[in-house]
Amino acid sequence: MHLCLTLVRPSQWSTGQDANATIKRQLQRLLLGVSVFLDVDDLKEIGDLELYIDQTLVINIFLSHWYFKSKNCLREVQATVDKDKPIMCTHEIEKPKGGGPLEDIKAELDDQRLKDAVFARERQITIWYRIADFQLISLKQLAAFTLQQTPRYAGTESLEIYVPRELLRESLGFEMPVALYTSPNNPGVKALATELQQAHTGISTTEELNVGAEAVSSASPTHFLLYLNHDTYLEDAGKALAEELRRARVVDLPIVMAHENDDARGGCEFALFFSTTPGDLISGGLYKALAFACYPGLHRAVSMALLAKALGAKPLKQLTLSKMSVGAATQAQQLSGPANCKMAKGILQFRRTRNTQVVTATQVSSV
16 A cells, blocks of 8 residues: 555544545546555454554545544554654645644644654645645645655655646746736735736736726726735725725726735635625625635645736647737747656656656556
């Protein structure tokens, strides 16, 4: 067995069941031949938990509330630590699914020896989100970690896995330049716009809401970037931001909303905005449109790509040079050389660069 998925299933939640079923199913699609143990599918006898751990190469602990309060889960953790099995963790953060802050879940493990082992400083922990493009980041982390424990990839410093047609392998560009209105009354929006500009060319910003009959078309923004975080709509700046949103909606200026989920950047629950947003904006349908989640860490690049697509970005191969913005055309020319790696007739192609290997996560006959 290559990978064991261990989770808790208290009666009040379907904690982890949907997530781990997805993890198993998708890993088996991405890494053909991989063997994944999930107790709901594969456990024959509860007394054999330690045996399954012993016979498994890698253990993934699905971190949620009550996991460390489960007698059987603790048996699995104990066996994992005693047998010095490679551990990776997947963190459930959604409260309705039994998730929560990592420190709160960690505090539920009373055994200090086990706690030190599971939450070792170098421990790799990925966060599970329920949007496919974000899930793929976590699945690739799990796949890479599992492969790195096999003889073939043991000692590999990094193992980059890619999936054909995945979002982050699409080189995005704009048919026309994009000008974002970044309100001085919207805390943090300028920094977010800078992130977008660094990730995708063809985006400019303005702090002048040049809209309406008197607007100069060449100086008008193409989109209103609304950054939703715990400081949005507060005090006088919040009132001014709300008025700007009303002006934008009157002239049908597209409003693209980004919802911050990173605590370090002012992340908060989306429900907060139903108490801080002026009622007329809510009743007028401001939040009928999708707000794009901005997640931290390795998932951040996906957030930027989804925001770019919301602003009109398309894969460069779909754009003609005559329709591309100058930045996108330059990017297309830079990318016109041969691809770094490819898949031919379903056989994995590997490219070794120093201590790094690139793997197409589609065919793995043995790991």
